[in-house]
Amino acid sequence: MEHTISISASRERKVRDTSNMPFGVQPTEHMFMAVYRENTWEDARIIPFSNLQMSPLALCLHYGQTVFEGMKAFLMEDGGINIFRPDKHYERFNKSLERMCMPSVPKELFVGALRSLVQLDAGWVPEGEHGSLYLRPFMIATEERIGVKISDEYLFMVVATPAFQYYTQPLKIRVETEYTRAADGGTGAAKCGGNYGAAFYPSKLAREAGYDQVIWTDSKQHEYIEESGTMNLMFFIGDTLVTPPLSGTILDGVTRDSLLTLAKGAGMKVEVRPVRYRELQDALEHGVRLEAFGAGTAAVIAPVATIAIEGKEYSCYTGADARMYQLRDMLLRIRKGSDPDVHKWNYII
Numbered sequence: 001m002e003h004t005i006s007i008s009a010s011r012e013r014k015v016r017d018t019s020n021m022p023f024g025v026q027p028t029e030h031m032f033m034a035v036y037r038e039n040t041w042e043d044a045r046i047i048p049f050s051n052l053q054m055s056p057l058a059l060c061l062h063y064g065q066t067v068f069e070g071m072k073a074f075l076m077e078d079g080g081i082n083i084f085r086p087d088k089h090y091e092r093f094n095k096s097l098e099r100m101c102m103p104s105v106p107k108e109l110f111v112g113a114l115r116s117l118v119q120l121d122a123g124w125v126p127e128g129e130h131g132s133l134y135l136r137p138f139m140i141a142t143e144e145r146i147g148v149k150i151s152d153e154y155l156f157m158v159v160a161t162p163a164f165q166y167y168t169q170p171l172k173i174r175v176e177t178e179y180t181r182a183a184d185g186g187t188g189a190a191k192c193g194g195n196y197g198a199a200f201y202p203s204k205l206a207r208e209a210g211y212d213q214v215i216w217t218d219s220k221q222h223e224y225i226e227e228s229g230t231m232n233l234m235f236f237i238g239d240t241l242v243t244p245p246l247s248g249t250i251l252d253g254v255t256r257d258s259l260l261t262l263a264k265g266a267g268m269k270v271e272v273r274p275v276r277y278r279e280l281q282d283a284l285e286h287g288v289r290l291e292a293f294g295a296g297t298a299a300v301i302a303p304v305a306t307i308a309i310e311g312k313e314y315s316c317y318t319g320a321d322a323r324m325y326q327l328r329d330m331l332l333r334i335r336k337g338s339d340p341d342v343h344k345w346n347y348i349i
């Protein structure tokens with residue numbers, strides 16, 4: 001089925017000075033929305049950014065049928081703009097939707113919404129090495145009814161906000177062995193709202209103890225590393241890149257997948273296998289050079305300086321020649337168009 005997207009642009013359009021805009025607070029001028037009712041998507045449109053009107057009975061406000069994606073558009077060296085790996089984000093969006101009993105979005109509608117919005121708000125894509133336009137597709141259940149059920153009506157939207165390097169300090173994180181983010185059979189592999197609300201409390205306790213985040217461990221034995229915050233965790237143990245497998249309890253990160261692909265292509269040793277936190281502790285205690293980093297769209301990579309295990313703090317390697325920075329730079333060069341895009345990751349608009 002054809003999906004035409006009607007566009008009503010705001011009158012005032014200009015190139016924005018996006019420097020100093022805090023991440024996630026300032027939306028661009030427009031937003032995309034489409035409505036699902038009677039088993040079809042309709043009324044796809046881009047309109048000036050505005051508040052939503054919603055009944056307090058809307059199901060999303062009560063029972064958590066919400067799913068989101070997070071992706072980025074980049075200004076390339078030749079002045080073009082690309083959206084990074086929309087296919088892979090689309091696949092994951094649909095997997096999350098299926099797990100939450102929400103209707104899939106046709107691919108042309110998903111990609112068309114992103115393309116049209118980025119074209120219209122192209123003046124908001126920041127320049128500079130670490131700037132990008134963060135894109136947030138999401139879906140919520142809108143049927144008006146108090147009563148626990150799968151919604152029959154939904155809203156699919158895309159909003160955008162300028163993003164810059166999340167450059168803060170390298171992270172201090174602690175291994176969490178009491179609370180659980182996701183259990184086997186649960187929703188850990190879905191980017192659904194409830195996963196994040198449920199993670200706030202243990203993260204808050206970690207912050208109060210002086211850490212930036214927790215390292216989640218498996219729900220059964222609390223022995224195996226899962227992920228951290230909204231990032232997959234990766235390690236260089238010696239010169240081998242190691243990361244836990246997609247067990248069903250962690251997100252299938254697009255950044256994780258991209259970095260694994262680049263590392264293999266560069267001839268690095270790569271192991272995707274379960275990782276016990278005791279293994280990391282062992283390496284750290286025996287002076288093995290260990291790099292640890294989070295991988296995710298928002299931060300690209302977030303170096304970890306300190307890992308705390310049962311109250312004992314260990315230092316990871318974060319020197320300028322760390323391999324994680326080589327990996328990050330390979331990815332940045334592809335996105336900016338300075339290296340060839342052999343994997344066809346850049347969707348140029």
Ligand SMILES: *Cc1c(COP(=O)(O)O)cnc(C)c1O
Binds near residue numbers: 231232254296
């Ligand atoms: C979004 C997310 C990631 C990272 O995925 P990317 O596609 O690389 O941005 C990892 N873990 C969780 C829990 C996430 O929500």
